[in-house]
Amino acid sequence: MSAQPTTSPSAPNAASVVAAAIRKQIVMGELSEGELLPSEAELLKQLKVSRPTLRQAFRILEAEHLITVQRGSRGGTTVHRPSGRLAARYLSDLLQYRRVSIGDVFRARMMIEPAAVAQLARHRDDAAIAELSRIVAAQRLSNQGTRLTAGLEENFHVRLVELAGNATIAEYGKLVHHLINGYLNCDFDSSADIIDAHDRLVHLLSAGAVHAATEHWRQHLDAVRDIVAEKHDMDGLLSLTP
Known part of the structure; x- marks a missing residue:
């Protein structure tokens, strides 16, 4: 000391x-x-x-x-080192006080992830693309037609933002995902379509297709939001499962 x-x-x-x-x-x-x-x-x-x-x-x-x-x-x-989940809990309290909806959090993700995708596509970092490809391969192995391992789903989104290279934005990306996962209580039913969307993104990043990769990811996030909206009120106030 x-x-x-x-x-x-x-x-x-x-x-x-x-x-x-x-x-x-x-x-x-x-x-x-x-x-x-x-x-x-x-x-x-x-x-x-x-x-x-x-x-x-x-x-x-x-x-x-x-x-x-x-x-x-x-x-x-x-x-104990500071925890991203704990930070998400504190942020959740603040957002609930400000009466923020879960839909607002999804819109925050839409502002963060496509920008990270564009950055990755411009730089075409072989190591970053290889890591995302390995995550997709692991997702395929874990998916038995029923449910995708929650950690792998989150890992792809979190690593996508981290690999774009800005530490500050990466932490915001983690917070957004902790908020979303905490709200959904990991009840996100996945499918081969989601894994295919991840795989498609990796190929577009590898090709350096900035516009195509960004638009693909925007469409994917919109589709995910629509799936969630079938079960949850997107205008409902944010709250995390204890």
């Missing part, structure tokens, strides 16, 4: 300062997933704060799911 907050304001503010220092180390990768923080006694010495302040800071970080505190003689404080 390198953080050394020495401030001595009121306890709640001091706890926030300590929590912020530890949070920064987690999000910057200075503390790894599964790593144990030093003992309470050692942290009190390092951070120069009171025991109530440190424990309040831990409560803040526990509420954010960035640490788990195991109490007792064999206890300890375990670090």
